[in-house]
Amino acid sequence: MKILLISPERERKKEEAFLFRLGFLNLPYVAAVTPREVEVKIADEAFEKIHFEEKADLVGITAQTPVAPRAYQIADEFRKRGIPVVMGGVHASALPEEALRHVDAVVIGEAEKVWPALIEDFRKGQLKRVYQGDGFVNPSDLPFPRRELLNGRFYLPLKLLETTRGCPYHCDFCGVSKFFGFRYRNRSLREIDRELATLFQKGPVMHPLPKKVLSLFSGDLPYFLKRRLLYIIDSNIAGDKRFARDLVSLLKEYDLLWYGHAPVSIAFDQKLLEGFSKSGCIAVNIGFESFSTKNLKTMGKGFNQPPHYAEAVKRIHDQGIGIMGTFIVGLDDDDPGVFQRIIDFCTESRLDWALAFIMAPYPGTESFERLEREGRIFCRDWERYDSLNAVYQPLLMSAEDLEKGMRRIWKEVFSLRSIRKRILKRPWIHPLFYLAMNLQFHHLTKKW
Numbered sequence: 349m350k351i352l353l354i355s356p357e358r359e360r361k362k363e364e365a366f367l368f369r370l371g372f373l374n375l376p377y378v379a380a381v382t383p384r385e386v387e388v389k390i391a392d393e394a395f396e397k398i399h400f401e402e403k404a405d406l407v408g409i410t411a412q413t414p415v416a417p418r419a420y421q422i423a424d425e426f427r428k429r430g431i432p433v434v435m436g437g438v439h440a441s442a443l444p445e446e447a448l449r450h451v452d453a454v455v456i457g458e459a460e461k462v463w464p465a466l467i468e469d470f471r472k473g474q475l476k477r478v479y480q481g482d483g484f485v486n487p488s489d490l491p492f493p494r495r496e497l498l499n500g501r502f503y504l505p506l507k508l509l510e511t512t513r514g515c516p517y518h519c520d521f522c523g524v525s526k527f528f529g530f531r532y533r534n535r536s537l538r539e540i541d542r543e544l545a546t547l548f549q550k551g552p553v554m555h556p557l558p559k560k561v562l563s564l565f566s567g568d569l570p571y572f573l574k575r576r577l578l579y580i581i582d583s584n585i586a587g588d589k590r591f592a593r594d595l596v597s598l599l600k601e602y603d604l605l606w607y608g609h610a611p612v613s614i615a616f617d618q619k620l621l622e623g624f625s626k627s628g629c630i631a632v633n634i635g636f637e638s639f640s641t642k643n644l645k646t647m648g649k650g651f652n653q654p655p656h657y658a659e660a661v662k663r664i665h666d667q668g669i670g671i672m673g674t675f676i677v678g679l680d681d682d683d684p685g686v687f688q689r690i691i692d693f694c695t696e697s698r699l700d701w702a703l704a705f706i707m708a709p710y711p712g713t714e715s716f717e718r719l720e721r722e723g724r725i726f727c728r729d730w731e732r733y734d735s736l737n738a739v740y741q742p743l744l745m746s747a748e749d750l751e752k753g754m755r756r757i758w759k760e761v762f763s764l765r766s767i768r769k770r771i772l773k774r775p776w777i778h779p780l781f782y783l784a785m786n787l788q789f790h791h792l793t794k795k796w
């Protein structure tokens with residue numbers, strides 16, 4: 349038996365794929381709970397063509413909302429050829445009825461809960477329409493994702509790792525807590541250590557002498573050359589402080605550079621911040637979202653305190669850690685001045701990298717339900733739910749001005765003038781890494 353797992357991509361996004369050459373873990377996790385005697389292949393449409401004539405007994409597709417229409421096209425093509433299709437992931441989990449118009453079965457929630465049973469039913473010719481496990485996976489029972497099924501040539505030499513699932517907050521624009529539960533589920537450190545050992549060697553990145561020589565050019569160079577780079581994909585690596593402290597002690601043993609997502613409040617936990625720094629943290633990805641406390645309260649993220657943002661940035665920088673900031677625009681308290689406020693903050697506080705997204709009310713989230721009730725959603729083309737397009741009527745500006753304003757932020761933040769000011773002035777924070785990242789986005793925004 350052969351299963352083809354597909355990560356779809358929109359045609360117009362392919363040219364931007366180089367910006368997000370990160371690989372992914374969802375399909376490797378699905379593959380990891382597939383019985384070993386079943387042959388599994390993973391295809392990533394961002395980099396390779398989908399061959400509809402390919403021999404497969406079953407196709408599995410994943411999709412976030414903006415790629416759902418493309419996922420449906422792919423499903424329709426395979427089903428035309430008599431090959432059954434199963435869809436999983438956040439979008440199908442939120443809208444199973446919609447997905448079932450194009451696929452034979454939908455997996456709601458985590459694959460680990462139901463995928464082996466689905467395969468068993470399929471073999472017996474008894475595939476059901478909907479599979480949904482009760483409760484959540486114990487993350488310590490997770491098998492290691494089968495990364496070897498991804499084509500390494502497509503992606504940056506950066507390893508991805510998941511250490512927790514779930515989130516106790518419920519920001520109205522985010523589906524994570526609904527999808528993965530309102531509780532942090534940590535994997536055991538022993539399991540994480542075992543998985544890390546399959547990715548990196550413990551101990552110093554290289555002999556001290558060549559390290560010293562290379563560090564004359566850039567302290568990051570030894571790590572780039574030895575490919576000791578890790579992205580922790582968790583929504584929040586600092587959700588459970590004790591676990592986070594133990595995790596960073598473990599990371600230190602591997603002598604690598606890593607980055608992950610964390611809330612602004614991390615800046616005020618000096619001990620944890622120092623632990624991050626000593627363990628090789630190159631960046632924290634922080635969702636500042638807004639400077640308006642009204643916006644933050646409405647979205648359920650009142651724990652973000654805008655008056656402390658600048659100090660937070662400084663405290664993180666003082667530890668030699670860079671910041672990738674994200675902002676959301678088009679919120680109900682956002683007037684047309686919001687774009688300039690974000691540009692000014694990024695430049696003045698010297699954020700190392702930053703993006704502003706238009707709020708996208710993803711199906712299944714509270715923001716979708718609220719805007720729907722208010723009759724403000726004017727676009728249901730899921731492809732446009734990529735946070736670069738306005739799909740609902742903002743309150744204090746037109747949808748067109750919102751889109752223009754968002755693009756202006758990207759253009760200004762990634763202008764050469766801003767890059768010089770934020771990245772190239774001393775004190776330097778991982779200038780090689782951030783220069784490369786900023787220049788990629790400069791290249792993209794120049795095309796706009």
Ligand code: B12
Pocket residue numbers: 368370371372373374375377378408409410411412413414434435436437438439455457458459460463510514521522523524528581582583705710711734735736
């Ligand atoms: C890391 C991350 C990223 C990274 C890297 C993504 C990557 N390549 O892995 C970056 C920063 C690039 C990113 C970008 C985006 N992201 Co993102 N991201 C995440 C994050 C934090 C983790 C994703 C992850 O790997 N989770 C772990 C895996 C194991 O979980 P999973 O994907 O859900 O898969 C499980 C199940 O869904 C299911 N499953 C999934 N697929 C399939 C398929 C089959 C056949 C089966 C049976 C089961 C199954 O089984 C899996 C194992 O349990 C999530 C939030 C979260 N905690 O999940 C947001 C999240 C997925 N991202 C989101 C969004 C919106 C985006 C962007 C569109 C943002 C933007 N405007 O650009 C882009 C899209 C980029 C792209 N090309 O697709 C949303 C998706 C919402 C939605 N309804 O679509 C999420 C949920 C966060 C949120 N705000 O709600 N993202």
Ligand code: SF4
Pocket residue numbers: 515516517518519522523524525583584635
């Ligand atoms: S935005 Fe972050 S903090 Fe808020 S619910 Fe989502 S994962 Fe949790």
